[in-house]
Amino acid sequence: MREDFKNGPAIEVRNLRKEYIMGTERVVALKNVNLTINRGEICCIFGTSGSGKSTLLNQLAALEKPTRGGVKIGGVLISAMNENQLATFRQRHLGFVFQAYNLLSELTAVENVALPLVFRGMSKESRELEAKKMLIKVGLKDRFHHFPGQMSGGQQQRVGIARAFIARPEVVFADEPTGNLDSKTTKEVMAMIKDFARKFNQTIVLVSHDPEMTEYADRVITLIDGEIVSDVCKNHIDKTGDNIKNE
Amino acid sequence: MRFSDILRMCFENLKRRKGRTFLTVLGVFIGCVSIIVMVSIGVGMKESNDKTLAEMGDLTIIEVSSQGGKNINGKTVKLNDEALKTISAIPNVTAVMPKTSLDEFSIKMTAGINDRYKCEWATLVGVDLKAMQSMGYTVLDGKTPQDGGYTVVGGQFFAYAFTDSFMPEGRNQIDRWSNMSEDGKSENLPDPYFNPLNTPIMLHITKDAEDKNELTQELKIGAIVKEDYSKGYETSEGILMDIKDMKALIAKVKEIPVNNIEYSTFLVKTDHINSVQEVEKQIKELGYGTYSMESIRKSMEKSSRQIQMLLGGLGAISLFVAAIGITNTMIMSISERTKEIGIMKALGCYVKDIRLLFLMEAGSIGLIGGVVGCFVSILASIGTNLFSMGAFSPEGTFTLSMIKDALFGGKDITRLSVIPIELIVFGILFSVLVGLVSGYYPANKAVKITALEAIKSD
Ligand SMILES: Nc1ncnc2c1ncn2[C@@H]1O[C@H](COP(=O)(O)OP(=O)(O)OP(=O)(O)O)[C@@H](O)[C@H]1O
Ligand SMILES: [Mg+2]
Numbered sequence: 001m002r003e004d005f006k007n008g009p010a011i012e013v014r015n016l017r018k019e020y021i022m023g024t025e026r027v028v029a030l031k032n033v034n035l036t037i038n039r040g041e042i043c044c045i046f047g048t049s050g051s052g053k054s055t056l057l058n059q060l061a062a063l064e065k066p067t068r069g070g071v072k073i074g075g076v077l078i079s080a081m082n083e084n085q086l087a088t089f090r091q092r093h094l095g096f097v098f099q100a101y102n103l104l105s106e107l108t109a110v111e112n113v114a115l116p117l118v119f120r121g122m123s124k125e126s127r128e129l130e131a132k133k134m135l136i137k138v139g140l141k142d143r144f145h146h147f148p149g150q151m152s153g154g155q156q157q158r159v160g161i162a163r164a165f166i167a168r169p170e171v172v173f174a175d176e177p178t179g180n181l182d183s184k185t186t187k188e189v190m191a192m193i194k195d196f197a198r199k200f201n202q203t204i205v206l207v208s209h210d211p212e213m214t215e216y217a218d219r220v221i222t223l224i225d226g227e228i229v230s231d232v233c234k235n236h237i238d239k240t241g242d243n244i245k246n247e
Numbered sequence: 248m249r250f251s252d253i254l255r256m257c258f259e260n261l262k263r264r265k266g267r268t269f270l271t272v273l274g275v276f277i278g279c280v281s282i283i284v285m286v287s288i289g290v291g292m293k294e295s296n297d298k299t300l301a302e303m304g305d306l307t308i309i310e311v312s313s314q315g316g317k318n319i320n321g322k323t324v325k326l327n328d329e330a331l332k333t334i335s336a337i338p339n340v341t342a343v344m345p346k347t348s349l350d351e352f353s354i355k356m357t358a359g360i361n362d363r364y365k366c367e368w369a370t371l372v373g374v375d376l377k378a379m380q381s382m383g384y385t386v387l388d389g390k391t392p393q394d395g396g397y398t399v400v401g402g403q404f405f406a407y408a409f410t411d412s413f414m415p416e417g418r419n420q421i422d423r424w425s426n427m428s429e430d431g432k433s434e435n436l437p438d439p440y441f442n443p444l445n446t447p448i449m450l451h452i453t454k455d456a457e458d459k460n461e462l463t464q465e466l467k468i469g470a471i472v473k474e475d476y477s478k479g480y481e482t483s484e485g486i487l488m489d490i491k492d493m494k495a496l497i498a499k500v501k502e503i504p505v506n507n508i509e510y511s512t513f514l515v516k517t518d519h520i521n522s523v524q525e526v527e528k529q530i531k532e533l534g535y536g537t538y539s540m541e542s543i544r545k546s547m548e549k550s551s552r553q554i555q556m557l558l559g560g561l562g563a564i565s566l567f568v569a570a571i572g573i574t575n576t577m578i579m580s581i582s583e584r585t586k587e588i589g590i591m592k593a594l595g596c597y598v599k600d601i602r603l604l605f606l607m608e609a610g611s612i613g614l615i616g617g618v619v620g621c622f623v624s625i626l627a628s629i630g631t632n633l634f635s636m637g638a639f640s641p642e643g644t645f646t647l648s649m650i651k652d653a654l655f656g657g658k659d660i661t662r663l664s665v666i667p668i669e670l671i672v673f674g675i676l677f678s679v680l681v682g683l684v685s686g687y688y689p690a691n692k693a694v695k696i697t698a699l700e701a702i703k704s705d
C-alpha cells in the first residue's frame with residue numbers, strides 16, 4: 001500500500017449531508033449518510049431516479065464539497081483537501097468510469113488511456129507503452145490509433161475502463177458505466193471491471209438504477225430520498241481484502 | 248505534467264481550431280506591424296533630425312556674452328581673464344576660448360595685384376589660437392599658427408567672400424551655392440578667385456565710411472578651418488586672428504590701453520551634449536547671457552518624441568483591439584472545452600498546469616503574431632526606404648547594396664523608416680505580453696471549472 005493510503009477501510013463516510021440551494025428553495029439530496037466500504041469490495045449504490053445516488057458518488061470522490069460531514073478514503077479526509085492536494089490524490093488513488101465515456105475526442109485511444117499518466121509527468125514513451133498494454137487487456141489491440149468518434153460505444157467504454165485502471169488506483173468510481181450500452185456489452189464491460197478489480201484488490205463504487213447491475217456487486221446499498229434504506233452484503237470481503245469468501 | 252506535454256497540448260489545441268487561431272493571430276499581426284511601422288517612422292524622423300543637428304555644428308559649444316548682466320552682488324559682469332578662470336573651473340567644461348571682435352568698426356579686406364579682390368564686410372575675430380584644437384575646430388588645410396604675428400586662420404569658404412573689382416556687377420562673384428545639391432552638400436565646388444593659403448590679405452579698418460584714418464595690416468593665412476556655426480560665422484567666410492594680435496589692433500583703433508580691452512564673447516566647450524544644459528545653467532547664474540544649440544536640439548527632440556508617441560499610440564490601439572480578440576477567442580475556446588477541462592481535473596490534472604496551458608495558448612498566439620509581424624515590418628520598412636531612395640522610380644537604379652542601406656542606413660542616407668534591433672525585440676516581447684495579459688482572465692476562468700463538469704451530462 002502506498003504511504004498516504006495505509007490506514008483504515010477503503011472509504012468511510014460520517015454524517016454526510018448535502019443540500020443544494022436553488023434560489024429560495026433548499027433541496028436536501030443526502031440526509032445523513034454513514035457508510036464504510038472495505039478494501040476490495042465491489043459496491044453498488046442502487047436506487048430510483050432522484051434518490052441521490054450520483055450526489056453520494058460525487059461526495060465520495062470529492063468532486064463536490066459536502067454541506068456537512070466528512071469522507072475519508074484510505075484513512076485520509078479528502079473532503080477537507082484543497083484543489084492541489086486533491087489532484088495529487090486523484091492521480092495516485094482514484095479512477096473514474098463515466099456513463100458518457102468522456103474520452104477526449106482529439107486524442108487517439110492510446111493517448112486517452114495514457115492521459116492520467118500525463119498528469120503524473122511520465123514520459124511519452126513509457127506511458128504509451130503502458131496504455132497499449134491496457135488496451136490489449138481490454139481487447140482493443142487493433143484500435144490503438146483510432147479516435148473516439150471512430151469507435152462503437154462499447155469500444156469507447158472499454159477505452160474508458162483502460163484509462164480508469166491504468167494508474168492502478170485503489171478506488172474506482174463508476175456512475176452508470178453501462179447506462180448507454182446494450183445488455184450483451186454491459187455483461188462484457190462489467191466482467192472486465194470486476195476482473196481488474198479482483199486482480200489488484202481494487203475497490204469499486206458503482207452507481208446504477210438497474211437491478212441487473214446489482215448482480216455484479218459484492219454489496220448493494222439502496223438509497224431512497226437521500227437515505228440508506230438497505231445495505232446487503234452478498235460476498236463478504238474481509239478488512240484486508242486478501243481473500244474473498246462466498247456467503 | 249511535463250512542460251513538453253503542455254507545449255504539445257497547447258499546439259494541438261491551436262492546430263485544432265486553425266481558422267480561429269489564424270484570425271486571432273492576424274489581429275496580433277496587424278497590431279504588431281502597425282506599432283513597429285509607426286515607431287520606425289518616428290525613429291527615422293529622429294535619425295534625420297540628428298543628422299540635421301550634426302550638420303549645424305558642434306552641439307557641445309555654449310556661447311557666453313556679458314549683455315550688461317549683473318552678478319549676485321549687483322555688479323555688472325565682465326568678460327575678462329578672471330571670468331575666463333571662473334568659467335573654466337565649472338565641472339564638465341573642457342575648454343574656454345575668449346573671442347574679441349571689432350563690430351562697431353568697418354572692416355574691409357583686399358587681395359591680389361592692385362587690390363583686385365575685395366571683401367566689403369569682413370568678419371574678423373580674435374581667438375586663442377592655441378585652444379583651437381581642444382575646442383574642437385577641424386583644420387582642413389595648413390597648420391594652425393601658434394604665435395600670432397598676424398598669421399591667421401581662415402574660414403572654410405573665406406575666399407568666396409571676395410568680389411572681383413575688375414568685373415561688372417552681377418558677374419563679379421564666384422557663386423558657391425549654385426552647384427550645391429538639395430541636401431546642402433557642395434560636391435563640385437567651383438574654385439575661388441585665389442588660394443587663400445598663398446595669397447597675402449590686406450586688412451583695412453576704419454571707424455566708418457567717412458573716416459580717412461584707415462588702419463591697414465597685412466595678414467597671412469596659415470590654416471583653413473571647417474565651417475561650424477556653433478563656433479561662429481567666421482568659420483565660414485571670416486578670419487580668426489590670435490587674440491594678442493587682435494588686442495593690439497583694437498588698442499590702436501580705439502586708442503585705449505591693451506589691458507582695458509574686454510572680450511566680447513567666450514566659447515565654452517563641454518565634455519558631452521548632456522552636460523550642456525547644466526553648464527549653461529551655471530553660467531547663467533553667474534550673470535552672463537548664453538546661447539547654444541541645446542534649446543533647438545531640445546525642442547526638435549521633444550517634437551519628434553511627441554510624434555513618436557502619437558504614432559506608437561495609434562499602433563497600440565490596434566494591438567489593444569487584437570488583445571480583445573485573443574481574450575474573446577480564449578473565452579470561447581474555454582466554454583467549448585468545459586467538459587474536457589472537467590475530465591482532466593477528475594483524472595488528476597493540477598490547476599497550475601491548466602492555467603499554464605491556457606496562458607501558453609494565448610501567449611503563443613501573441614508570439615506567432617509578433618514574430619510574423621516583425622518579419623513583415625522589416626520587409627515593409629525596406630520597401631518604404633527603397634521607395635524613398637528612388638529605387639523604384641523609372642530613372643533610379645536598383646542595386647542589392649541599396650537593400651543593405653535601406654535596412655542599416657548609412658552616412659549619406661536619409662531613411663523614412665528605421666527599425667533598430669531593440670524595436671524588434673520590443674515588438675515580439677510586447678506581442679507575447681499582450682497574449683499573456685489577454686489570456687490571464689480566460690485562464691483563471693478555466694481554472695475555476697470543477698471536476699464535477701466531467702460527470703454532468705449536458
Ligand atoms: N446541482 C444540483 N442543484 C440542485 N439540485 C440538485 C443538484 N444535483 C442534484 N440535485 C437534486 O438532488 C437530488 C438527487 O439527485 P441525483 O442526481 O443524486 O439523483 P440520482 O439518484 O443520481 O438520479 P438518476 O438516477 O436520475 O441519475 C435530486 O432531487 C436532484 O434534483
Ligand atoms: Mg445519477
